[in-house]
Amino acid sequence: MSAAEATSAIDIDRSVGDFSYPESHEFDAGVGLTDKTIDYISGVKKEAEWIREFRHRALKIFRDKPMPTHWASDDLKEIDFDKIRYYLAHGQQPTRSWDDVPDDMKETFERLGIPEQERKFLAGVEAQFDSEAAYSNVKESLQKEGVIFVNSTEGLREHPEIFRKWFGKVIPTSDNKFSALNSAVFSGGSFIYVPPGVKVSHPLQAYFRINAENFGQFERTLIICDEGSEVMYMEGCTAPKFETTTLHSAVVELVAMKDAKIQYITVQNWSANVFNLVTKRGVAHENAEIRWIDCNIGSRLTMKYPGVVMKGRKARGEVISIALANDGQHQDTGAKMIHAADETTSNVVSKSISVGKGRSTYRGQVHIPKHLKGCKNNTECDALLINTKSKTDTYPAITVRGNQHATQHEASVSQVSEDQIFYMKQRGLSEAEAMSLSVNGFVNDLVREFPMEYSVELKRLIDLEMEGSVG
Amino acid sequence: MSIEISDLKVNIGDQPIIKGLNLTFPKGEVHAIMGPNGSGKSTLAKVISGHEDYEVIGGKITMDGVDLLEMEADERSREGLFMAFQYPHEIPGVTNANFIRAALQARLPKGEELDAVAYYKQLYAEMDKLEMDRKFTGRAVNEGFSGGEKKRNEILQMAMLKPSYAVLDETDSGLDIDALKVVSEGVNRMRSPERGFLVITHYQRLLDYIVPDVVHVMKGGKIIRSGDKSLALELEERGYDWVLDETAA
Ligand SMILES: Nc1ncnc2c1ncn2[C@@H]1O[C@H](COP(=O)(O)OP(=O)(O)OP(=O)(O)O)[C@@H](O)[C@H]1O
Ligand SMILES: [Mg+2]
Numbered sequence: 001m002s003a004a005e006a007t008s009a010i011d012i013d014r015s016v017g018d019f020s021y022p023e024s025h026e027f028d029a030g031v032g033l034t035d036k037t038i039d040y041i042s043g044v045k046k047e048a049e050w051i052r053e054f055r056h057r058a059l060k061i062f063r064d065k066p067m068p069t070h071w072a073s074d075d076l077k078e079i080d081f082d083k084i085r086y087y088l089a090h091g092q093q094p095t096r097s098w099d100d101v102p103d104d105m106k107e108t109f110e111r112l113g114i115p116e117q118e119r120k121f122l123a124g125v126e127a128q129f130d131s132e133a134a135y136s137n138v139k140e141s142l143q144k145e146g147v148i149f150v151n152s153t154e155g156l157r158e159h160p161e162i163f164r165k166w167f168g169k170v171i172p173t174s175d176n177k178f179s180a181l182n183s184a185v186f187s188g189g190s191f192i193y194v195p196p197g198v199k200v201s202h203p204l205q206a207y208f209r210i211n212a213e214n215f216g217q218f219e220r221t222l223i224i225c226d227e228g229s230e231v232m233y234m235e236g237c238t239a240p241k242f243e244t245t246t247l248h249s250a251v252v253e254l255v256a257m258k259d260a261k262i263q264y265i266t267v268q269n270w271s272a273n274v275f276n277l278v279t280k281r282g283v284a285h286e287n288a289e290i291r292w293i294d295c296n297i298g299s300r301l302t303m304k305y306p307g308v309v310m311k312g313r314k315a316r317g318e319v320i321s322i323a324l325a326n327d328g329q330h331q332d333t334g335a336k337m338i339h340a341a342d343e344t345t346s347n348v349v350s351k352s353i354s355v356g357k358g359r360s361t362y363r364g365q366v367h368i369p370k371h372l373k374g375c376k377n378n379t380e381c382d383a384l385l386i387n388t389k390s391k392t393d394t395y396p397a398i399t400v401r402g403n404q405h406a407t408q409h410e411a412s413v414s415q416v417s418e419d420q421i422f423y424m425k426q427r428g429l430s431e432a433e434a435m436s437l438s439v440n441g442f443v444n445d446l447v448r449e450f451p452m453e454y455s456v457e458l459k460r461l462i463d464l465e466m467e468g469s470v471g
Numbered sequence: 472m473s474i475e476i477s478d479l480k481v482n483i484g485d486q487p488i489i490k491g492l493n494l495t496f497p498k499g500e501v502h503a504i505m506g507p508n509g510s511g512k513s514t515l516a517k518v519i520s521g522h523e524d525y526e527v528i529g530g531k532i533t534m535d536g537v538d539l540l541e542m543e544a545d546e547r548s549r550e551g552l553f554m555a556f557q558y559p560h561e562i563p564g565v566t567n568a569n570f571i572r573a574a575l576q577a578r579l580p581k582g583e584e585l586d587a588v589a590y591y592k593q594l595y596a597e598m599d600k601l602e603m604d605r606k607f608t609g610r611a612v613n614e615g616f617s618g619g620e621k622k623r624n625e626i627l628q629m630a631m632l633k634p635s636y637a638v639l640d641e642t643d644s645g646l647d648i649d650a651l652k653v654v655s656e657g658v659n660r661m662r663s664p665e666r667g668f669l670v671i672t673h674y675q676r677l678l679d680y681i682v683p684d685v686v687h688v689m690k691g692g693k694i695i696r697s698g699d700k701s702l703a704l705e706l707e708e709r710g711y712d713w714v715l716d717e718t719a720a
Contacts, residue, residue, distance in 0.1 A: 418523075
């Protein structure tokens, strides 16, 4: 595939994402969050009683937990939970055919290029519009092998025997204020089960689209890879530019059983008024591998620290992340590696770019207890500052007990030097092109970890962000 | 058709570095500049190319009649000016192939895409001529290159960009004897009635390979004497003090 083709295939740049259709929701839980909101959501979804109770318990925990402003940004105070709408949908049942998707949604996803990508390289797609999936489909061959790829409503309703066991177990409701919020009002997201030994050769993709203003999107994703199976899941996200703040607060739980392998790839390109507060964690059993490959562009504030609990011997966890904080944005990202068995290995590589008055923060946590043997961690975090007002800070917390482990930690902060820019300008590149190329060079080794279709798009997104950042 | 520099005065901070310099080098000719350390040769090269650290407080530089001082460095480059750096910069993470490709792409009209197949064909051909291993296409620009490899890489970029005027700042220093020959041949292959060269060097030896039409002596921020290639030989024998003496007399 040529670069030009790939670019048109995944057009999620902000100028393309910045459009919206008039709202016409059949289901609307109204503004603000009370017990009634939860009963409404649970009611329209026709949920089992245990889920309704789960939600109510979560709401109580959410209310009791303070905002984590003692360690995180004060900007969180700007979120007014009473002004947000928690559930907006046309219906609760996604269609299996694009032809049956309502016109405005279909056009939205067509403009974002989703149906085209599905034809080209995906094994399954879920397209969520505000609170519910509008479209969801998985290749027939995979269904025959027993692969389940549905939204959370359907997953809990049709397959409780598979999903209930793990639901809310990797990330307990009380993990943090926003995991509690999600647990109270969750809607949409993907539920995936891959049976033993099945290796899904093409990626499954979910696309999360916010169309409505003053809205909160709370998808809930649970992926279970049974013994020896493999899957690659990709998610993309956009929202139009609204004047008011929008909240995106997802919970994503991964379970990789013995010898299984999950790769979870995110390319988010939120508009600059979105608070993106996401909790992501996976459990890797014996000799299993979980990789989070994450690219955070846009949003007003992103707080996201994907984690892996390495529960079985020789389990491996990895977080590869790129964050770009432009003017007025704060990317507060990192990784959490919990070693809970012998000979487990974790790797964290984080690169951040701060542009203009943008700020990026790395928060890492690596935990290796004393009684374990032969664990390894490698942590690298590099920050690139583009302008003199750009900011970065790093909080690595590496707790290693005992002396039978190998850990390595490297951090760097660099700037693109004026002489480097001059050298590139002398060859004919404009200042903006020189800056873009330098930034792309900085993240180059990480971009290679993304599938080709995404890496081309990433490069283009970075170019767009760098435009107008110089001078 | 030439680059014409008249009464150029350049400061760094308050410090005058170039103090009323006159120099013209036309297409079709090779001019050499020799001169003691610190006399302002690299400063001149960077001012011609448009480095912003240097403040031009007087004089003019034109290229084929167009005022260069009004143009940004990248515009000058696209108009056909090339400079081989005395100390080429490293660009972490950006491969040589991508960098040169971006530079060529920048020369195309908006919307036009460089033909990738033709590009690589040309790139490999030029690398073969410069006896550069193919692995240099995939390595980050100048990162971890030896001194000599960096200089060779400058000539590769020149060969790919095909400028109308090239300023080579001490491209010979750091080269071993074989590399000096390869690089000089690279320059000689590009000599043409359509292209002018300004070659800055400390060594007569380079001028045995790249035979200049004119040799200039720069000292104290000025060209103090110009002559034919025999001037270089004389400088090699007698040093620079003698030149100063003669002009002073
Ligand atoms: N960025 C700078 N800041 C301060 N002084 C500078 C700067 N660049 C050059 N100079 C000074 O200007 C003078 C001329 O330097 P330049 O590099 O042009 O000399 P040169 O003739 O190229 O010397 P060489 O033969 O050693 O390469 C020197 O005294 C140098 O220290
Ligand atoms: Mg010099």
